Amino acid sequence: MLIRRRAGWEIPESQATPEAVFLDRRQWLAGGAGLMAATALPRDAAAQGPDPTLDLYPARRNAGYTLDRPVTDEELAANYNNFYEFGTSKDVVAAAKRLPTRPWTIAIDGLVEKPFEIGVDELIRKVTLEERLYRFRCVEAWSMAVPWTGFPLKSLVELARPLSGAKYVQMQTFMNPRVAPGQSQRWYPWPYTEGLTIAEASHDLALMVTGIYGKPIPNQHGAPLRLIVPWKYGFKSVKSISKISFVAERPKTFWEGLQASEYGFWANVNPEVSHPRWSQASEQVLGSRERRPTLLFNGYAEQVADLYKGLEKERLWA
Numbered sequence: 001m002l003i004r005r006r007a008g009w010e011i012p013e014s015q016a017t018p019e020a021v022f023l024d025r026r027q028w029l030a031g032g033a034g035l036m037a038a039t040a041l042p043r044d045a046a047a048q049g050p051d052p053t054l055d056l057y058p059a060r061r062n063a064g065y066t067l068d069r070p071v072t073d074e075e076l077a078a079n080y081n082n083f084y085e086f087g088t089s090k091d092v093v094a095a096a097k098r099l100p101t102r103p104w105t106i107a108i109d110g111l112v113e114k115p116f117e118i119g120v121d122e123l124i125r126k127v128t129l130e131e132r133l134y135r136f137r138c139v140e141a142w143s144m145a146v147p148w149t150g151f152p153l154k155s156l157v158e159l160a161r162p163l164s165g166a167k168y169v170q171m172q173t174f175m176n177p178r179v180a181p182g183q184s185q186r187w188y189p190w191p192y193t194e195g196l197t198i199a200e201a202s203h204d205l206a207l208m209v210t211g212i213y214g215k216p217i218p219n220q221h222g223a224p225l226r227l228i229v230p231w232k233y234g235f236k237s238v239k240s241i242s243k244i245s246f247v248a249e250r251p252k253t254f255w256e257g258l259q260a261s262e263y264g265f266w267a268n269v270n271p272e273v274s275h276p277r278w279s280q281a282s283e284q285v286l287g288s289r290e291r292r293p294t295l296l297f298n299g300y301a302e303q304v305a306d307l308y309k310g311l312e313k314e315r316l317w318a
């Protein structure tokens with residue numbers, strides 16, 4: 001193990017991964033500690049060659065999205081990730097390189113006029129990419145501010161032509177334990193699944209992301225296609241999406257499946273609603289010594305609060 005000095009802003013691993021705390025116990029109970037599949041892994045997917053959409057970067061920045069804080073250093077954001085398919089530490093860069101991201105197809109199915117599959121490059125060229133500066137808040141109480149490149153999820157919903165019975169959009173990550181050793185750990189409800197209501201998915205802020213910092217998105221951030229919903233805790237922002245299903249019932253999400261008492265479907269950011277094991281009142285800003293007060297809906301209340309009118313009886317806050 002690498003021993004190194006921690007910078008002032010860094011969160012000790014023990015505090016930074018509370019999502020994993022109860023899992024250690026489960027892992028132990030399952031007798032599976034450290035037992036990753038030792039099967040031969042494919043070569044680095046980095047050998048794939050240049051990204052086929054490179055010519056689209058950097059995309060035009062949409063000036064409508066501004067920040068109240070500096071943009072997080074690119075290297076920090078790129079080396080402090082949650083991607084459980086590749087392990088429970090924040091250091092998944094090397095492991096995630098094993099994921100081949102081309103060719104990559106996304107299946108659109110469920111309650112749509114006609115189910116179809118589409119290659120990610122074809123999809124990217126059907127839409128218009130733009131760059132947006134968003135705050136990003138993990139349920140573990142750290143935050144960053146990032147220039148994402150992508151397109152509104154709304155345009156994908158339109159492309160899919162959902163039937164009137166569709167009430168939710170369910171999104172799933174690829175499933176391939178040969179490249180993603182975490183997926184051999186069968187006490188997790190793989191594949192990673194997330195979901196939004198159709199109204200949430202059609203909101204302007206909901207972004208399908210294909211790039212970051214003016215370049216195609218690297219694997220550890222969820223290549224080649226991920227969701228970003230900046231008013232919700234980060235676990236809603238599912239990575240490396242391979243299937244999008246339009247469904248009538250609320251999907252059971254990954255974290256809900258693991259620990260429903262701590263993680264729910266809505267997961268909207270709220271400083272006043274604590275996680276059962278820690279406060280959400282403030283957040284550690286990556287790359288700074290500063291703790292900032294957490295903002296309601298992560299600072300996007302003005303835009304999204306209306307989505308939740310009439311839903312006050314629901315557990316809206318994580």
Ligand SMILES: Nc1nc2c(c(=O)[nH]1)N[C@H]1C(S)=C(S)[C@@H](COP(=O)(O)O)O[C@H]1N2
Pocket residue numbers: 077080081082083084085137138139173192220221222234235236237238239240
């Ligand atoms: N498939 C998948 N998506 C995921 C996760 C994951 O483990 N697997 N982690 C989530 C969590 S908890 C966070 S905070 C963000 C982290 O995104 P980043 O690593 O790009 O900052 O991804 C989310 N999406």
Ligand SMILES: [Mo]
Pocket residue numbers: 082137138139140233234235
């Ligand atoms: Mo997170």
